[in-house]
Amino acid sequence: MTTDWLAQRFEHHRPHLRAVAYRMLGSQAEADDAVQDAWLRLSRSEADQIDNLGGWLTTVVARECLHMLRSRRRRQDDPDPAVAPDPEQEALLADSVGLALLVVLDRLTPAERLAFVLHDMFELPFDEIAGILGRTPAATRQLASRARRRVNGAEVPDPDLTRQRQVVAAFYAAARAGDFDALVRVLHPEVVLRTDFGPDGKPAVIRGAAAVARQARAAEGGQLRPVLVDGAVGALITRDGQPFAVLVFTIADDRIVGIEGISDPGRLQRLVGTVTSLPREGSEN
Numbered sequence: 477m478t479t480d481w482l483a484q485r486f487e488h489h490r491p492h493l494r495a496v497a498y499r500m501l502g503s504q505a506e507a508d509d510a511v512q513d514a515w516l517r518l519s520r521s522e523a524d525q526i527d528n529l530g531g532w533l534t535t536v537v538a539r540e541c542l543h544m545l546r547s548r549r550r551r552q553d554d555p556d557p558a559v560a561p562d563p564e565q566e567a568l569l570a571d572s573v574g575l576a577l578l579v580v581l582d583r584l585t586p587a588e589r590l591a592f593v594l595h596d597m598f599e600l601p602f603d604e605i606a607g608i609l610g611r612t613p614a615a616t617r618q619l620a621s622r623a624r625r626r627v628n629g630a631e632v633p634d635p636d637l638t639r640q641r642q643v644v645a646a647f648y649a650a651a652r653a654g655d656f657d658a659l660v661r662v663l664h665p666e667v668v669l670r671t672d673f674g675p676d677g678k679p680a681v682i683r684g685a686a687a688v689a690r691q692a693r694a695a696e697g698g699q700l701r702p703v704l705v706d707g708a709v710g711a712l713i714t715r716d717g718q719p720f721a722v723l724v725f726t727i728a729d730d731r732i733v734g735i736e737g738i739s740d741p742g743r744l745q746r747l748v749g750t751v752t753s754l755p756r757e758g759s760e761n
Contacts, residue, residue, distance in 0.1 A: 482518065485529060486514075486515055486533070489530050490511060493511045493534065494508065495598075496534060496541075496594070496598060497510040497511055497540075499593045500541035500590060501541055501545065503681075510537050510540040511537060513540045514537045514540065517536050518533065518536075534594075534598075534600070535604070535607070538590060539608055542586055542587075545589065546586050581627070582668055583666055587609055587619050588619050588620075588622060588623035588626075590608065591605055591609065591619040591620040591623060592620050592623035592627065594608075595620045596620065602617050602620070637704075637709060640725065640727045643730055644725055644727070646662045647659065647662050648700065648711075650662060650692070659685075659692050663689060663732050664685065664728070664729075664731045664732060665685050666685075667735070668681060668733075668734050668735075669682040669687075669691065669735045669737070670735070670737070671737030672737065672738060699715070701714070703722075709725050709727070710722055710723055710724040711723045719744055719745075721737060721744065723737050724736045
């Protein structure tokens with residue numbers, strides 16, 4: 477079995493593996509790391525002894541994701557490697573996995589998340605998932621069931637643009653005033669902020685109302701314009717008339733449950749071309 481032939485087989489499975497890893501991790505770069513780890517393991521294995529290459533690779537990626545999720549929970553701060561996606565990644569982001577779902581999945585334990593994602597999203601049988609988790613099929617089924625209840629019972633994003641705008645306006649007013657208590661009140665206790673321009677200039681993910689409130693501040697020298705991004709309320713921040721960043725909010729029950737901040741030049745350029753001005757309050761949506 478030649479390396480070129482093996483690489484071709486791996487590339488055939490890459491989109492599926494990336495989809496599994498992205499849903500498990502909620503991070504494009506971490507997903508790519510998990511997929512790359514699977515390739516390294518495959519290249520060092522006796523590949524001609526593998527009967528079901530797709531299943532073998534899925535198991536390797538799932539185990540690596542489980543390890544990464546468990547390590548993430550042991551850290552105080554998680555790096556979120558939000559980078560400008562290539563077309564394949566953009567297609568991945570455009571499907572059923574939105575920010576709101578990722579926020580909910582982040583609240584699951586690593587085992588719950590793996591069981592739910594692999595079974596409910598990719599239809600893997602519980603016998604196979606049990607082998608990855610090191611649990612019985614019955615226990616794995618219970619994990620998926622518990623995760624499913626939590627996902628189904630999660631807050632539904634508010635479709636009312638006027639109400640969304642009011643919540644975001646309250647967030648900005650509190651941020652400009654430096655009112656920590658007001659910021660915490662408008663944020664969900666388990667809010668997740670994903671940004672590619674964190675406090676140290678690097679990608680970051682920040683969890684929890686208090687932690688996000690500490691990071692919230694108006695952009696220095698920036699102008700803010702409310703916009704719609706994929707039907708959700710967002711904000712376009714400009715400096716000297718040039719786009720600097722886009723913020724996208726997920727809102728449920730009058731509180732912000734998720735914020736995505738984007739300033740990567742390549743990704744920002746593509747996104748700015750898709751945003752539309754937010755209708756004024758009182759106008760038709």
